[in-house]
Amino acid sequence: MRRALASVGGLGLALILSQFPEYAQQYTQRLGGAVDELRVITTDFDHAAIAGGLDRAQALARYNASNDDFLAGRGESMTATFQRFEQLSAALSQIQNAGPVERLQSLPVYLDTDIGRRTLQSYRPAVPATMEGILYAGGGFLLGYLLLSAVWRFCALPFRRRRLYQY
Numbered sequence: 001m002r003r004a005l006a007s008v009g010g011l012g013l014a015l016i017l018s019q020f021p022e023y024a025q026q027y028t029q030r031l032g033g034a035v036d037e038l039r040v041i042t043t044d045f046d047h048a049a050i051a052g053g054l055d056r057a058q059a060l061a062r063y064n065a066s067n068d069d070f071l072a073g074r075g076e077s078m079t080a081t082f083q084r085f086e087q088l089s090a091a092l093s094q095i096q097n098a099g100p101v102e103r104l105q106s107l108p109v110y111l112d113t114d115i116g117r118r119t120l121q122s123y124r125p126a127v128p129a130t131m132e133g134i135l136y137a138g139g140g141f142l143l144g145y146l147l148l149s150a151v152w153r154f155c156a157l158p159f160r161r162r163r164l165y166q167y
Helices: 002-018 020-051 056-065 069-096 100-105 107-111 114-121 131-159
Strands: none
Touching: 002 020, 002 131, 020 056, 020 069, 020 100, 020 107, 020 114, 020 131, 056 069, 100 107, 100 131, 107 114
């Protein structure tokens, strides 16, 4: 009974962990798309500033110095856009240069972002056809099997019969 339950736990965790490479791939695609769009906005702003004889900082300073609340608000919005572009670009670079274990360790970061939540909402499971997916599945099976086996043994301790040795 213990082995059957542990095997079910192992298969369950194998199934869950085998999906991580696909989730990470879908997250990376979404992140890359966001970075590409923010790059377009940033480049367009920088070109408009240069055409006006300004650099980015000077153009933003003009927005912020304006007495018009709309223009000042646009300046703050563009500053936030540039900061998000830098943050997401750094995250994309970090993910693209990370190994399989480093990506798994970053899972809480993935799930705690707006892009991570949207990726999870539209995530579609996939059969792990890569070596990475197969390794995650194998590790998940082993970990699930061992965890459920240990829990079963711990819960069964009070019900074990003790052997009495007679000499």
